[in-house]
Amino acid sequence: MMFDYSSPLLTDLYQLTMMQGYFEQGMDDTAVFEFFVRKLPDNRSFLLAAGLEQTLHYLEDLHWSENDLSWLEESGRFSKPFVDWLAGMRFTGEVHAMPEGTVFFANEPIVRITASLPQAQLVESRVINLLHYQTLIASKAARCRLCAPDKLLVDFGLRRAHGAEAGLFAARASYIAGFNGSATVLAGQRFDIPAYGTMAHSFIQAHDDEVSAFEHFAHAQPRNVVLLIDTYDTEQAAHDLVALAPRLKAQDIAIQAVRIDSGDLGDHARRVRDILDDGGLSEIGIFASGNVDEYLLEQLVAGGAPIGGFGIGTHMDTSADAPYLDCAYKLQEYAGRARRKRSEGKATWPGRKQVYRQLDDAGRIVHDVVTLVDDPCDGMPLLEPVMSHGELIAPWPTLESIAETARRNLDSLPAESRRLRGQFPRPVHISNALQALAASADRAAGH
Amino acid sequence: MMFDYSSPLLTDLYQLTMMQGYFEQGMDDTAVFEFFVRKLPDNRSFLLAAGLEQTLHYLEDLHWSENDLSWLEESGRFSKPFVDWLAGMRFTGEVHAMPEGTVFFANEPIVRITASLPQAQLVESRVINLLHYQTLIASKAARCRLCAPDKLLVDFGLRRAHGAEAGLFAARASYIAGFNGSATVLAGQRFDIPAYGTMAHSFIQAHDDEVSAFEHFAHAQPRNVVLLIDTYDTEQAAHDLVALAPRLKAQDIAIQAVRIDSGDLGDHARRVRDILDDGGLSEIGIFASGNVDEYLLEQLVAGGAPIGGFGIGTHMDTSADAPYLDCAYKLQEYAGRARRKRSEGKATWPGRKQVYRQLDDAGRIVHDVVTLVDDPCDGMPLLEPVMSHGELIAPWPTLESIAETARRNLDSLPAESRRLRGQFPRPVHISNALQALAASADRAAGH
Numbered sequence: 013m014m015f016d017y018s019s020p021l022l023t024d025l026y027q028l029t030m031m032q033g034y035f036e037q038g039m040d041d042t043a044v045f046e047f048f049v050r051k052l053p054d055n056r057s058f059l060l061a062a063g064l065e066q067t068l069h070y071l072e073d074l075h076w077s078e079n080d081l082s083w084l085e086e087s088g089r090f091s092k093p094f095v096d097w098l099a100g101m102r103f104t105g106e107v108h109a110m111p112e113g114t115v116f117f118a119n120e121p122i123v124r125i126t127a128s129l130p131q132a133q134l135v136e137s138r139v140i141n142l143l144h145y146q147t148l149i150a151s152k153a154a155r156c157r158l159c160a161p162d163k164l165l166v167d168f169g170l171r172r173a174h175g176a177e178a179g180l181f182a183a184r185a186s187y188i189a190g191f192n193g194s195a196t197v198l199a200g201q202r203f204d205i206p207a208y209g210t211m212a213h214s215f216i217q218a219h220d221d222e223v224s225a226f227e228h229f230a231h232a233q234p235r236n237v238v239l240l241i242d243t244y245d246t247e248q249a250a251h252d253l254v255a256l257a258p259r260l261k262a263q264d265i266a267i268q269a270v271r272i273d274s275g276d277l278g279d280h281a282r283r284v285r286d287i288l289d290d291g292g293l294s295e296i297g298i299f300a301s302g303n304v305d306e307y308l309l310e311q312l313v314a315g316g317a318p319i320g321g322f323g324i325g326t327h328m329d330t331s332a333d334a335p336y337l338d339c340a341y342k343l344q345e346y347a348g349r350a351r352r353k354r355s356e357g358k359a360t361w362p363g364r365k366q367v368y369r370q371l372d373d374a375g376r377i378v379h380d381v382v383t384l385v386d387d388p389c390d391g392m393p394l395l396e397p398v399m400s401h402g403e404l405i406a407p408w409p410t411l412e413s414i415a416e417t418a419r420r421n422l423d424s425l426p427a428e429s430r431r432l433r434g435q436f437p438r439p440v441h442i443s444n445a446l447q448a449l450a451a452s453a454d455r456a457a458g459h
Numbered sequence: 460m461m462f463d464y465s466s467p468l469l470t471d472l473y474q475l476t477m478m479q480g481y482f483e484q485g486m487d488d489t490a491v492f493e494f495f496v497r498k499l500p501d502n503r504s505f506l507l508a509a510g511l512e513q514t515l516h517y518l519e520d521l522h523w524s525e526n527d528l529s530w531l532e533e534s535g536r537f538s539k540p541f542v543d544w545l546a547g548m549r550f551t552g553e554v555h556a557m558p559e560g561t562v563f564f565a566n567e568p569i570v571r572i573t574a575s576l577p578q579a580q581l582v583e584s585r586v587i588n589l590l591h592y593q594t595l596i597a598s599k600a601a602r603c604r605l606c607a608p609d610k611l612l613v614d615f616g617l618r619r620a621h622g623a624e625a626g627l628f629a630a631r632a633s634y635i636a637g638f639n640g641s642a643t644v645l646a647g648q649r650f651d652i653p654a655y656g657t658m659a660h661s662f663i664q665a666h667d668d669e670v671s672a673f674e675h676f677a678h679a680q681p682r683n684v685v686l687l688i689d690t691y692d693t694e695q696a697a698h699d700l701v702a703l704a705p706r707l708k709a710q711d712i713a714i715q716a717v718r719i720d721s722g723d724l725g726d727h728a729r730r731v732r733d734i735l736d737d738g739g740l741s742e743i744g745i746f747a748s749g750n751v752d753e754y755l756l757e758q759l760v761a762g763g764a765p766i767g768g769f770g771i772g773t774h775m776d777t778s779a780d781a782p783y784l785d786c787a788y789k790l791q792e793y794a795g796r797a798r799r800k801r802s803e804g805k806a807t808w809p810g811r812k813q814v815y816r817q818l819d820d821a822g823r824i825v826h827d828v829v830t831l832v833d834d835p836c837d838g839m840p841l842l843e844p845v846m847s848h849g850e851l852i853a854p855w856p857t858l859e860s861i862a863e864t865a866r867r868n869l870d871s872l873p874a875e876s877r878r879l880r881g882q883f884p885r886p887v888h889i890s891n892a893l894q895a896l897a898a899s900a901d902r903a904a905g906h
Contacts, residue, residue, distance in 0.1 A: 017462035017623035017645075024617055024642040025656030033658075033679035039665060083648050089683070129665055136659070140618035141626060148621075170471055171587035172783045174595075175624030176464035179588060195471040198464075201530050209472030211480075212583070214790035217798040218486060218576055232480035236536070242802045275803035326783045335782040336619045336773045343661035351664040355689045356722035 015176060018073060021080050023137040028084070031130045032094045041347035043129040044364050045136070046121035047143055048342075053334035057429040057436035060154045060418060061114045061122045062185045063146030065408050067139055068399055071103040074135065103131050107399035110367070111409075113150075113188055113418030114394060115425060117440045120367045120382055122147075124395060129346060136341045144339050145178060149185035152306070152331045154422055156324055157190035158430050159310040164321030166208040167194035168301055169329025182329040188414050190422070195323070203411055208323075210238040210271065217243065223252050230265050238269045238299060241284070246272060250284040254291030269297035269320070277302065278317035285318040299323065305332065306432055352453040361446055362453045367394040376426050383443030462623060465520065468527050470584040475531070478577045479541045488794035490576040491811050492583070493568035494590055495789075500781035504876040504883035507601045507865060508561045508569045509632045510593030512855050514586055515846055518550040521582065550578050554846035557814070558856075560597075560635055560864030561841060562872060564887045567814045567829055569594075571842060576793060583788045591786050592625060596632035599753070599778045601869055603771055604637035605877050606757040611768030613655040614641035615748055616776025629776040635861050637869070642770070650858055655770075657685040657718065664690065670699050677712050685716045685746060688731070693719060697731045701738030716744035716767070724749065725764035732765040746770065752779065753879055799900040808893055809900045814841040823873050830890030 034040065049059060076098050085095045105127025116122050123143060125132050156165055167186045170179035183199030193206030200207035211229055219225035222244060230237045237260075241249035250270065257267055270288075272280045277300040288296050300312075301323030312319060326332065342360045343351050350362035363384050368391035370378040381389045398405055409417075428437055481487065496506060523545050532542045552574025563569050570590060572579050603612055614633045617626035630646030640653030647654035658676055666672035669691060677684045684707075688696035697717065704714055717735075719727045724747040735743050747759075748770030759766060773779065789807045790798050797809035810831050815838035817825040828836045845852055856864075875884055 015464035015624070017464075017627070019645055019648075021645040021648050022617070022623055022626065023644055024615075025644050025647075025654045026642065026658055027656075028644065029656060029680050029683065030658055030662045030676075033662060033676050034665070036679045037675050043661075043665065045661070080648070087647070087654075089680075133659075133661060136661075137618050138623075141620065141623065144619050145621045168471075170469070171584050172591050172786070173588065174592045174621035174777070175628055176469055176585075176588065177462070177622030177624045179469065180464070181622055195473065197470055197472050197475065198466055198468040200472075200534070201466075201468050201527070207472045207534075209474075209476060211473055211477050212580075213800045213802065214490075214492070214580060214583075215477045215480065217790045217800060218481070218490065218793045228484050229477075229480050232483045233476050233536075236476065244801050273802065274805050330621070330777075330782040332782050335777040335779050339619070343664045346665045353660045353664060354691050355660065355720065358721050 017177065019080055020074055020076055020134065021083070023134060027134050027136060028090065030133055032090055034130045034133065035094045035097060040128045040130060042126060043132045043343060044345035045125045045132050045341050046344050046365060047123040047139065048121045048340060049118055050338045050340060050358065052118050053337065055433050056151060056334060057431065058115045058117060058151070058425060059147055059337070060150040060189055060421070061110045061116055061147055062112050062150035062188050063143045063181070064109050064112045064123065064398070066146070066181070067123070067142045068107065068404060070138055070142060071107065071135060071399065072402065072404065074103045076101065101131070102402060103127065103135065104402040105131055105399070106397065106401075108395045109398050110394045111396065111417055112414045113421055115377070115421040116367075116394070117380060117438065119361065119440055119442070120380060121365050121395065124364065126364075140339060140341050144337055146181050146185040148331045148337055149182045149328065150189045150418070152328050152334075153186035153189035153191055154418065155306040155432060156309055156328065158422060159306050159432065160313050160322070163313070163319070164299070165191045166321065166323050167191055167196065167328065168323035168325035170196045172326040173329035178329060184411070186328060187411060188418050190415065190419060205411065210236060211240050213240065213243045216240060222249060223256055226253070226256055227260070230260050230267070234265045237265060237267045238271055239267060240271045240273060242272050242274045242280070246275065246280050247283050247287060250287040253296070254287065254293060257291070257293055257296075267293070267296050269299045271299045271301060271323075273300075273302040277304070277308075277319065278312050278315055281317045281319045297321065301325065303327065310432060349456070350449050350453045352450060354454070361442065361450055363446065363449045365446065368392065369394055371424060375424055377424050377439060379439040379441055381441045381443050382446060384445050384449060387443060387445040389443065464624065466527055467521055467523055467581065468530070470581060474581050474583060475537065477580055479537055481577045481580065482541045482544060487575045487577060489573060490579045490790060491792040492572045492579050492788050493791050493812060494570040494586065495568045495787060496565055497785045497787060497805065499565050500784065502880050503598060503781060504878065505562045505564060505598070505872060506594055506784070507597040507636055507868070508557045508563055508594055509559050509597035509635050510590045510628070511556050511559045511570065511845070513593070513628070514570070514589045515554065515851060517585055517589060518554065518582060518846065519849065519851065521550045523548065548578070549849060550574065550582065551849040552578055552846070553844065553848070555842045556845050557841045558843065558864055559861045560868055562824070562868040563814070563841070564827060564885065566808065566887055566889070567827060568812050568842065571811065573811075587786060587788050591784055593628050593632040595778045595781075595784055596629045596775065597636045597865070599775050599781070600633035600636035600638055601865065602753040602879060603756055603775065605869060606753050606879065607760050607769070610760070610766070611746070612638045613768065613770050614638055614643065614775065615770035615772035617643045619773040620776035625776060631858070633775060634858060635865050637862065637866060652858065657683060658687050660687065660690045663687060669696060670703060673700070673703055674707070677707050677714070681712045684712060684714045685718055686714060687718045687720060689719050689721045689727070693722065693727050694730050694734060697734040700743070701734065701740060704738070704740055704743075714740070714743050716746045718746045718748060718770075720747075720749040724751070724755075724766065725759050725762055728764050728766045744768065748772065750774065757879060796903070797896050797900045799897060801901070808889065808897055810893065810896045812893065815839065816841055818871060822871055824871050824886055826886040826888055828888045828890050829893060831892050831896060834890060834892040836890065
């Protein structure tokens, strides 16, 4: 029970105080909220949408338990009629969204929620919480995949992810972005994501000598022999493997790979590669981990380090160089009228919006146009209906199919958006119709 | 069910492959693992221990469901006898730890787990995951509290925290470090943390004019009237309040505060303060939010900005300037023999350790000594027994009492450790006994 997070109390208090205000004023007309990112972090040329499936499950399942309702009432902050009304509350609105795995840019709505004002308001905190994290991590993971298209990439980040859910969802988001799998076993069970993993230093240390540890491990996991060789002396361990491999081979056990987890990964890999090759073990692969991120990955790949796979943990699961997105979920229309916030540096584009993407003949993104839903433009509309009357419109795509969407989307990135650093093109146009609506919303509000 | 994270499958695959190795070799002697931080992030002079209560609950509750066991068996990676053995597995070990709220430094164990090797191994991933995040956030929050000892500080970070658990635990960790409360309602319900919150921009936008929104909100929440004034024009809204306040007063409703969420918070606060004071509303407080972290807080406090309270969200809940700690959970002893990893840049101090703290006459930390448990030193030992035979030794302290421990610990920081930036003292000595053991462990391992 400690670790059950499905309660609607996983929200900000102000959602509830505002709802009570709406309730008392009878304000339950249709509201349109959109989720978007205001500005990309430094060193991000694009983002990859993820987390929608969990968001829709949250909306579908939304309900108040007796326990939560009594707690609210006992808090003394809310009226009895309001709490009684909550008891029957469900999410019965519509959702339009870019499919998971879609590349997107600043100021493009990726999810639009259309529902009665109190419903659409209550869900804000958790909807942002769910969309933000997986999008953050899928975007980081996509950068890793773009730098190392042919390497085995595995999520190793559970331990330093920010809590249980971050660990689990990082596995999902990185798999969508093209990772091969995750060390997190729960992600295997829940999402059918391939699980990877072999041994830690403690396994070596618990044995009186390193070679016995290797041998014991090989016997316990004969089809998964990846040996960690940096506990004491990396090159010495590689030499020891040259002696050990024939003994294991005689028992029909093949060492698949070695893992290096410390020091200069490129240097160690080259030395270990030479030792293994000289010992006739060229079929043994090298897997590296330890402080790997897309920047190091790019450098190792460019330098031709003989490493076939990488475990990428902390830097990815915390998106360490950009640990959050400047994202928002904002009211764009209420009771049929466009709404706009004009706070300094945080002004929003009003109205129900659609994003149209234009590709060139090679299938690369030329630009996107953000406009109003009733102002069709050339190109492919990116937001699709996914939920109607609070229910999923169609069965959710498999993770494999979402990963395929992501692969196609990443393929459509123009070359200048594939770099890890620098100034990037901002291929988003705001349509004339949208600019006109913003001006008219300002006039109507008297600004 | 989607959001239940209590399964022991929330671990790294290698814990299970190693356990199968231990199982097959009959390696179930006593192992001692310690959790520590290798090196503090830049701009961190100390850390604040947190997350132990959830870690101990995890250990107490650890068990395998039928469902998890069948999944493991069907994965084809594990032997039937091993899976059968897991079915009866519980955590039956001992835990020693620094109390939550203790200030600590690099290379000091804050938790020591003593249990049979497979038990102590399995729990590694989740123990790190739980201790790392709350310690990270408590440390960040403590920095905020140190810069602003007299301000109201409220956690606003749920939406951009990395998932549900991060949102909930950030509320707990920041409360331990001296925050006054959190906007996260679930933290109120689960941990009895005071909940704060009033309105978002959407409440204002949903109304046809801002003043009606203020009025409606004041009627709906007459004891909690904090009005958000930056949706359109901050100073204009302050002027409007001067006109509104007497009308509300006539209905016995007092405006408690205004909130400013954008622009230059110090500048706006000064202008709003003047407008309110000129209008005879000097009793209305000013609360600020929007991109606040300890650096901005220090600057606003030093500049005398007339702001009484702050909502601190994203930067704290993601620890944005240092989104992870270089922490580890390492085997220090197995079957009565000290163990040591010597990987480059990641060597560990072997053996079961204790940390002794010496304070000066003013109660400030002079230095800590890290030594072996059987080498008593002067000063106060920081690690205490908290779990025996898998059960809590004593009822867990209340959050209030943990926050009091943290307050005392923060008071004990020397002046040079209270700065936000720069080079800090490293007040940790490694005892002669520990250095001798490390040398002897190396000799025994033949290095």
